[in-house]
Amino acid sequence: MQPSAIAKKLLDFAHAAGEYALKQQGKIDFSCSAYKSASVVDTITKIDLELTRRFHKFARENFAKIDYFIIDEETTETRSADPVARMMEHEYTFVLDPLDGTLPYSAGLPNWVVSIGVFKGIKPVAGVAFAPALDFLVYADDKKAYSIERGRKTEIKKGRCATPPILLTNFQPSAVPNKNYDSDKMFALNFYSAILSLMYVATGKVAAYRFKAYFWDMAGALTALHHAGVEMRGLKSGKLFDPRSDLLPTLRIKENFIASLPEDYKYIKSVVG
Numbered sequence: 001m002q003p004s005a006i007a008k009k010l011l012d013f014a015h016a017a018g019e020y021a022l023k024q025q026g027k028i029d030f031s032c033s034a035y036k037s038a039s040v041v042d043t044i045t046k047i048d049l050e051l052t053r054r055f056h057k058f059a060r061e062n063f064a065k066i067d068y069f070i071i072d073e074e075t076t077e078t079r080s081a082d083p084v085a086r087m088m089e090h091e092y093t094f095v096l097d098p099l100d101g102t103l104p105y106s107a108g109l110p111n112w113v114v115s116i117g118v119f120k121g122i123k124p125v126a127g128v129a130f131a132p133a134l135d136f137l138v139y140a141d142d143k144k145a146y147s148i149e150r151g152r153k154t155e156i157k158k159g160r161c162a163t164p165p166i167l168l169t170n171f172q173p174s175a176v177p178n179k180n181y182d183s184d185k186m187f188a189l190n191f192y193s194a195i196l197s198l199m200y201v202a203t204g205k206v207a208a209y210r211f212k213a214y215f216w217d218m219a220g221a222l223t224a225l226h227h228a229g230v231e232m233r234g235l236k237s238g239k240l241f242d243p244r245s246d247l248l249p250t251l252r253i254k255e256n257f258i259a260s261l262p263e264d265y266k267y268i269k270s271v272v273g
Contacts, residue, residue: 001066003118003125004141006092010116010128011139013058017051017114018132021099025108025133044102048073051098051114059094071251072096073216083215083251084122084243093119095219101193110134113195117219122243124222129195138199138224145227147203156202158229160261166206167268168197170213186271194218201259202228208260208268210235215243215251225259232259235273 024047052072059070069090071083087093094116099105101112110133118126128139137148138156145156167188186207191197197209198221211218218232225232232241235256239246246253260268 001063002141003120004143006063006118007126007128007139007141009062010118010126011137013055014114014116014128014130014137014139015132017054017098018130020054021047021051021105021112021114022132025105028106028108044099044106048099048102052096055094055096055098055116063092067091069093070096071216071219072098073214082249084247087119087243088121091120092125095119095216097195097216097220100195100217101191103192111191111193111196113193113199113220115195115216115220117216117222119219124219124226127220127223129199129220129224131196131199134196136196136199138202138221140223140227142223145202145224147199147224149203154203156224156227158227160204164205164207167271168200168206168209168211169272170194170197170209170211195220198222198225198259201225201230204228207264208258210256210258210268210272212253212256215247215253229261230259231262231265232257233265234258235269238269 028043056070059068067090069086071093097115099112100115105112113129113131115129116127117124126141130137135150139146147154147156165186167186169188169190194211194213194217197211198218200206201209202221202224233239235258237255241257248254258265258268
């Protein structure tokens, strides 16, 4: 099965999973629940696990004829061995984050995403990331990438007319500025969702994203980022991201990374480094 056919099937799952999570979010009584209270955490954990269960079932039903491996945030046994080595042993690997952005989700906010990345070996070849509450979707295969926002479909490709004046970070924005930071040229935001932030970089809405996250927090956007000409380089090392050397056994990346166009990397590094 080609990556384009896999991506089309994953679109169906992402839409169904996103609508399910959106419906469940609407059932949470936020008026009487503090952020990350026991009741809210328990509810979100159940939603995470249910979406994970649904994806495993979906994969069995739709990808039975291919050799695949699944890495997901909720299935802890995928972290106990060497997941990257196992990726090399299978034809395809699906990297699932059923609910990226649990903080905003738990607060009743819209900036959360259902994300699935597809890899052939360690190379990203397809991905779907869907933010249902924002009506924002990014999907890609090995040939093309698109975004759909409020019904408008746009191809994601290299090149843009200007650098957007927004830097995203998974740190507190107040901790980012240094002597090279000019608020007249760029300002920092934190959306508390790695995938959503990378979706905005891929679609050219923001200049860059500085982050340190887990593999599943970014996997669904990597193919689209490639089509957009965006690179992920280490903040200190300056090296391009490589799962073989940049992931800990827990699948957390080893250093802070910057996702940006190559021509913007030096400036972004000077601001956040």
